[in-house]
Amino acid sequence: MVALTAQEQAMLGGESGAAVAKAMDLLVRYADALGAERFVETNNIAGVPGSSPQWVKDHYAADGGDYRAVFSRYDLDSDEAVDVPRMNAFSCHLQGGMDPELWREQGMSEAAHANFASDSAEVEAHGIQLLKTCTPYLAGNMPVMGEHCAWMESSAVVFANSVVGARTNCEGRESTSAAMLAKRIPDWGFHRDDFRKGQHSLSVDVPVDSIFEWGMLGYFVGDAVQDTIPVITGSVSDANLIRHKHFGAAAASSGGVEMYHMVGITPEAPSVEAAFGGAPKGERFVYDAAARRRIYDSLNSVGNSTDVDYVMLGCPHASIEQVAEIAALIEGRKVHVNSALWVFTSRAVKIAADANGYTRILRDAGGYLMTDTCSAISQAVPKGTKVAALDSAKQVHYLPAMMGIEGWYGTTAECIDAACTSKWQGRLA
Amino acid sequence: MSTVLEQPRLVIHGRKVVGGIAEGEALVTQETISGWGGIDSATGTVIESRHALKGVSFAGKILIFPGAKGSSGWSNAFHLARLRGTAPRAMIFTVMTTKIALGAVVMRIPTVTDCDVDPLDAVRTGDWVRVDGDNGTISIWDRKP
Numbered sequence: 001m002v003a004l005t006a007q008e009q010a011m012l013g014g015e016s017g018a019a020v021a022k023a024m025d026l027l028v029r030y031a032d033a034l035g036a037e038r039f040v041e042t043n044n045i046a047g048v049p050g051s052s053p054q055w056v057k058d059h060y061a062a063d064g065g066d067y068r069a070v071f072s073r074y075d076l077d078s079d080e081a082v083d084v085p086r087m088n089a090f091s092c093h094l095q096g097g098m099d100p101e102l103w104r105e106q107g108m109s110e111a112a113h114a115n116f117a118s119d120s121a122e123v124e125a126h127g128i129q130l131l132k133t134c135t136p137y138l139a140g141n142m143p144v145m146g147e148h149c150a151w152m153e154s155s156a157v158v159f160a161n162s163v164v165g166a167r168t169n170c171e172g173r174e175s176t177s178a179a180m181l182a183k184r185i186p187d188w189g190f191h192r193d194d195f196r197k198g199q200h201s202l203s204v205d206v207p208v209d210s211i212f213e214w215g216m217l218g219y220f221v222g223d224a225v226q227d228t229i230p231v232i233t234g235s236v237s238d239a240n241l242i243r244h245k246h247f248g249a250a251a252a253s254s255g256g257v258e259m260y261h262m263v264g265i266t267p268e269a270p271s272v273e274a275a276f277g278g279a280p281k282g283e284r285f286v287y288d289a290a291a292r293r294r295i296y297d298s299l300n301s302v303g304n305s306t307d308v309d310y311v312m313l314g315c316p317h318a319s320i321e322q323v324a325e326i327a328a329l330i331e332g333r334k335v336h337v338n339s340a341l342w343v344f345t346s347r348a349v350k351i352a353a354d355a356n357g358y359t360r361i362l363r364d365a366g367g368y369l370m371t372d373t374c375s376a377i378s379q380a381v382p383k384g385t386k387v388a389a390l391d392s393a394k395q396v397h398y399l400p401a402m403m404g405i406e407g408w409y410g411t412t413a414e415c416i417d418a419a420c421t422s423k424w425q426g427r428l429a
Numbered sequence: 430m431s432t433v434l435e436q437p438r439l440v441i442h443g444r445k446v447v448g449g450i451a452e453g454e455a456l457v458t459q460e461t462i463s464g465w466g467g468i469d470s471a472t473g474t475v476i477e478s479r480h481a482l483k484g485v486s487f488a489g490k491i492l493i494f495p496g497a498k499g500s501s502g503w504s505n506a507f508h509l510a511r512l513r514g515t516a517p518r519a520m521i522f523t524v525m526t527t528k529i530a531l532g533a534v535v536m537r538i539p540t541v542t543d544c545d546v547d548p549l550d551a552v553r554t555g556d557w558v559r560v561d562g563d564n565g566t567i568s569i570w571d572r573k574p
Contacts, residue, residue: 026534026535029447029534030530030531030534033446033447033530033531033533033534033540034525034527034530035444035525048505056509056512059512074508074512077508077534077535077537151501152501152502153501154499154500154501157501169527170501170526170527170528171501171527171531172501172502172503172504172505172527172528172531172532173502173504173505173508174504174505174508174531174534174535175504175527175531188527189527226498227498227526253499255498256498256499376466398466401466401477401478402466
C-alpha cells in the first residue's frame with residue numbers, strides 16, 4: 001500500500017474539496033496497482049483533461065453529459081459527478097482533435113467543431129494552458145533537469161527524460177487529469193534514480209547527422225531495445241532539439257523507448273560508465289550500413305504507388321526552424337493539383353510563423369500550416385488520399401495503418417518535391 | 430448442475446493489481462498490445478498489423494499477455510472499451526508499466542501480475558480461468574467446470 005503524508009491523507013479525506021478527493025482516490029488505486037510506496041510532488045502536468053467526443057458526453061447523460069460529468073466520471077474515474085475547480089498544478093493541454101480555424105478544410109462537421117469549441121472553453125476556464133501540441137517543450141513548457149513531471153505523449157516523455165533530464169513516466173489521461181488537481185504522481189519508474197540506468201549498448205557505425213538519419217536511427221533503436229533504455233555510442237553528430245525530437249518519437253513508436261542515453265550528448269550520460277551506473281550492460285546492438293538500409297526499406301514498405309496525393313509534415317509538431325525550412329523549400333513553387341500539403345505545429349509556433357511570413361508563403365504555394373492536431377490524431381487526411389509522403393518515422397509507422405493508405409518516408413526536401421510534383425522520387429543516398 | 434466442483438488443472442499465485450473476482454475463457458498472446466492505434470475500442474478488437482491477435486476480440490475474455498506497449502493513450506483506449514462494454518473480463522500480465530497499471534485501474538477489472546508460474550506458458554487460449562484479484566489467485570481449468 002502506498003504511504004500517504006498527512007497532507008495527502010487530508011486531500012483524500014476531502015479537506016481540499018470533492019474533486020481533489022476523487023483525484024487522490026484514483027491516484028492511490030494507481031499507485032497500489034504499480035506497487036509504488038509513496039508519491040512525488042509535481043507541478044508540471046501535460047495531458048488531455050476532459051476533452052471528449054460527443055458520444056462520451058452522451059454516455060454520462062445522467063450526470064449532465066457535460067465537461068463536469070466527463071472530467072469526474074471518466075478522467076477521475078469517480079462513481080459520481082462532482083464540481084471541478086480550476087486546476088492546482090501548472091497544467092497543459094496536449095494535442096487535440098482539429099485545427100481551431102481550418103477544421104472545415106480538415107473535413108470536420110459543424111457538430112464536431114461545436115463540441116471541440118465547447119471543450120476548449122472549459123479547458124481554458126479550468127486554468128489549463130491550451131498549448132494544444134505534442135511538443136509542449138516548444139510551446140512554453142520546457143522542464144528542467146531533475147524536475148518531476150507527469151506527462152502524456154510518448155514523444156514528449158522520451159524527450160523530457162532523455163534530452164532534458166526531467167523525470168516523467170509515460171502517464172495516461174486519467175493519471176494526468178488527477179495530478180492536475182492533486183499535484184501528486186506515484187514515485188515509480190523514471191522518478192527514481194535506479195530506473196534511469198542504461199540496459200543495452202548500441203553502437204552507431206554509419207554517420208547519423210540529419211533529421212532524416214536521426215529518425216531512421218531512432219526507429220532502429222526502438223525496434224532493437226523495445227521499451228528498455230539504450231546507451232548509444234558512435235558516429236551520431238549534429239545534435240539539436242529537432243533531431244532529438246524525431247529520434248525520440250521514432251524510438252517510442254517502434255519500440256516504446258521512454259528514455260535513452262547518448263554518450264557525450266545527453267545529460268545523464270557523460271560516459272558509458274555513468275550511463276549504465278553499475279547496471280549490467282545487457283545486449284549489444286550495431287547500427288551499420290546494412291541496418292540503415294533495412295530500416296529505410298522497412299519504413300518504405302507501405303509505399304507502392306509513386307503517385308503522391310498528400311504530404312504531411314510536422315510530426316512531432318514542427319519547430320519554427322522547421323517551418324522556416326519548409327517555407328524556404330516551397331517559396332516560389334506550387335503544390336501540384338493532384339497533391340496537398342498540410343504542415344502541423346503548435347499555436348505558439350504558428351504565431352511566430354505568421355509574424356515571419358511563413359504561413360503566407362505556405363498558403364501562396366497552396367499548402368496549409370495547421371495547429372492543434374495531426375492526421376493521425378484527428379484521423380483527417382485530404383479527401384481521397386491514397387498515398388502520403390512523410391518526413392517522420394513515427395507518422396509513417398502510424399498513419400498508413402490507421403487510414404488504410406500507402407506511405408513513403410524521406411527527407412523534408414523530398415517531401416516538398418513530392419508535394420509540388422505529385423511524384424515520389426525519394427531514395428537512400 | 431454438478432454438486433462436486435471440478436478441481437482446477439492448476440492454481441497460480443501472483444500480486445493484486447486490481448481487486449475483484451471474475452471468470453471466463455482465456456485469450457493468450459505472447460505479444461504486448463498497443464492501446465491507441467492498436468485496438469478498436471468499439472468492438473474490443475486488436476487491429477495492429479502483423480499482431481498475432483489481429484482481428485480477434487478480447488471482449489469478455491480473460492486477457493493473458495505480456496502487457497502494454499505504444500502510445501500514452503493506452504488507458505484511454507481501454508477505458509473507452511469499458512464504456513462500450515467491450516473490455517476484457519480480467520487481465521493477467523507479466524511486465525509492469527504505467528500504461529497497463531492505469532488501464533487496469535480505470536477498466537476496474539480483476540488484474541494480477543508477478544505470478545509464481547509464467548501465465549503465458551501455463552494457460553492456453555480457450556482454458557477456463559478464474560481470477561481472484563484480491564488474493565492474487567488464478568485458477569485454471571481445461572474447460573468450464
